[in-house]
Amino acid sequence: MDPVILACAVVLPVTALLYGMLGARRRRDRAVAAYCAGLRVDPYHAAAGRWWAEDDVQAAAARLLLDGLVTVNHRGNLRLTTAGADPARTAGHPLPDALLAALRRRTAPAALGNLVLRDPELRAVRAEFHAECGAVLRAGLPRPRRDAPCCLAVLGMTLLAMELTLATVALLDRMPHGPLQWTAAVVTGLALVAQVRWLDLDVRQREAAAAHPDPVAERLRQEELHPALAGLPAPTTRHLTASRLRTRRGRHHGRPRPTPPTSPAP
Incomplete structure (x- = not known):
């Protein structure tokens, strides 16, 4: 496949989409952290x-x-x-x-x-x-991020793995010719490396979010005595x-006061 077509039509848009999702989650996490830091807690x-x-x-x-x-x-x-x-x-x-x-x-x-x-x-x-x-x-509190259902997440990772494999095979299938194709080949290779790196960053981000599932409760735990x-x-x-x-009481000691009887209406 032509490296220019491969870079412009497949690899670069996928890479931009992946890092856009990562950036959106990071912005949301920063907004939550800023909100919790400014809370006035009773x-x-x-x-x-x-x-x-x-x-x-x-x-x-x-x-x-x-x-x-x-x-x-x-x-x-x-x-x-x-x-x-x-x-x-x-x-x-x-x-x-x-x-x-x-x-x-x-x-x-x-x-x-x-x-x-x-x-x-x-x-x-x-x-x-x-x-x-x-x-x-x-x-x-900013709206909680909604992870995709398990079936969609598996489908997405499968498509990503297929895209990585097919793009790598297509990139190595033929030798680029001319400055434009060489530039596109280098850009495509760097984008593929970035996609592999994204997998690690995504796992780390999810683990960090799982460690603090309730940021407000985490903020409350930071309060002093x-x-x-x-x-x-x-x-x-x-x-x-x-x-x-002491949860027990002695006989006739500390009982609730009896409610005074009400006189019947005439």
Whole structure:
């Protein structure tokens, strides 16, 4: 086959298409990285992915302790202070406010582990808060790239292998004549080498994407320890840990307040 026709009609367009796909994926990955780097993350939402001693519930309890709304003893019992018992006083954030409301619904001091396990309203507020935060963080995320179905990917790789083989055979089939054909032959050979190199670059790019399937979650894992937990004194931290480990309650101790009976309508 004429090297000029081979270069202009087959090899160069295929090479341009392959590297165009690679460039589009790289631009998308850079856009995702830039978006995640500029995210403003709520510290409580970031703490949700940590282990239980550093998670969002632990941070909410630490915030209440630092604000003087509750106290914790060596047994892990959380007790409302005078300020914490005031219904008009809030912590200024949905999660500490939900934990404060859960303590106000109890008839006596309660352990943090007990509240997390047995208070459905606290769990509901926590789930709703994290769902809303996750939706906001992912609202501006560039659309995820869609890989071709397996059958199409296999077909594409088969066609590429056939194109590489046939183009190489056609290039070596006859000796070029004249400067134009020699230039086209050299360009065709370089394009074929670039296509082989593309295979390696494509595999590396896919492996890198598979290593970080959720860039937003990766960004959340980079957040430091919640400021409330970092500012808690060591003895209080130990007491709060004991409070989180306690999930059982004594008889008539820390139960939800009974709902007052309503008088029947006349």
